[in-house]
Amino acid sequence: MFGRLRAWKRRHSLLVDTLALTPLMLLGLLSALVASAVPEVYGRFSTVVLLLLSAMLVLPLIWRRKYPVATFAIVALVCFVQWLVEISTLPVNVAVLVGMYGVAARRPLKWAIAAAVVTEIGIFLWLLRTTDDVLDQWPGPTVFVVAVWVTGIYVNMRQRYVESLLERAERAERERDQQARIAAAAERTRIARELHDVVAHNVSVMVVQADGAGYAIDSDPEQARRAVQAVSSTGRQALAEMRRLVGVLRDDHTSSEEYAPQPGLEQLADLIEQVRASGLPVDFTMSGPRHEVPEGEQLVIYRIIQEALTNTLKHGGPGVRASVQVEYGAHDVTLTVSDDGRGASAARADDGHGLIGMRERVGMYGGTVQAAPRPGGGFRVTARLPIGQMA
Structure with a gap:
């Protein structure tokens, strides 16, 4: 209810200010x-003149919020003209204090000081005409003026403080939305990278197996059958991983498979066996003192090996062999994936997303990766990953 009332006041501010002056x-x-009934004081001024004077003092205050300085200037000028024509003060002359308060509450300090000085000059002129002891009488009305002026200054400071809080809240909200967009973009990039690795590897394996089945379907039906089974198994694995990755974008919890663990070092043996089953001989060794590796970095190691072997399947050529070495150091893990295939002469059909993904993954943890043809033929990918050290 109070919110609607404030909104209504903002929409009808002129009407509200007019009613406040009633x-x-x-x-x-x-x-x-x-x-007009006191001839000894106002005898030579008619009721119409006094009513006109009162209207000139009050009506400008309707615009005191929008134009506080101009409003105060008009009211002060009317009071000065009143003093010049020797019209005694009226109770409605308090309008000059209302105008001064408006300047103090809505304008910078220099304008507030100027309004207070003008008001004090007006008091001095009024006392100069009405009393012989100006200095003794001046402190009384001055205290009242200062009280009104200080109240306006306080309201001004309070309003500026509230405005600064609102600005900070709006800025914090914008920053929060921006951070959310950045996080969403980072998550989309991560999912795209994961999908690339999953699809590129598994589809490459399926293509190799399908080609093998096509060649052996007439001469060796049993081998063709095993190749087709491998295609089916690889396809199911790819679908399961894709469902898990896409599942993080969904709100409902339709399947526990969406939250299956990410692949890591424990799954490297299965990955090697899958590649071997596709027809690529792979030598796999792990050396060095074993120590615990965070899950995120395990995933990086797994994906780099997966991507490197996928590239060997796609570009290594016939008769290629591959080697995977994982070496544990005191504070890092070094992995090397090499092959004896075509190397620099291989036509790279992809657009480089795989190598870019490797560098992004390793860069997240402050590591390095090198991928280049080997001297004498073949290709080598070497990555060093600090353990437990975020970049």
């Missing part, structure tokens, strides 16, 4: 009527 308008009307 008591002052009534005071001006009554003071003009009463003053």
Whole structure:
């Protein structure tokens, strides 16, 4: 309810300011009527003149929020003209304090000081005409003026503070949304990289197996049958991994398979056997003192080996052999995947996403990766990965 009321006040601010001045308008009307009945003070001024003076003092205050300096200047000028024509002060002259408060509450300090000085000059001129002891009488109204002025300054500071809080909240919200977009983009990149590795490797294996089945279907049906079974098994594995990766984008929990563990060092033997089954001989060795490797870095090692062997399957040529070496160091793991295939002469059909993915994965953990043809033929991928050290 209060929120709707504030919104209504913002939409009808002029009406609200006018209604707020109603008591002052009534005071001006009554003071003009009463003053006209005091001939010894206002004798030579008619009720119409006093009503016009009261209106000129009150009506500009309707725009005190939007134009506080101009409003105060008009009210102060009317008061000065009132002093010049020797019209005694009216209760409605309090309008000059309202105008001064508006300047102090809505404009910088220099304008507030200027408004206070003008008000004090007005008080001095009024006392100069109404009393012989100006200095003794001046402190009383000055204290009242200072109180109104300080209140306006406080409201101004409070408003600036609230505005700064709102600005900070809006900036924090924008930064939060930006961080969310960055995180979403990073997650999409990670999923795209994972999908590339899964699809590239498994489809390459399936293509090799399918080609083998095609060649052996007439001469060796049993071998062709095993090749087709390998294609089926590899396809199911690829689908399972793809469902797991795509599952992180979904809100519902339709399958526990979506949350299967990421592949790591324990699955390297299965990966090697799968590649061997596709017809690529692979020598696999692990050396050095074994120590615990974080799951994220295990996934990096697995994907680099998977990508390197996939490239060997695709580009190594006939009769190629591969070697995978994983060496544990005191604070790092070094892995080398090499083959004796075509090397630099191989036509690289892909667009380089695999090697880019390797560098991105290793770079996340402060490691290095080198991929280049071997002297004398073949290709080698070497990666060094610090253990437990984020970049």
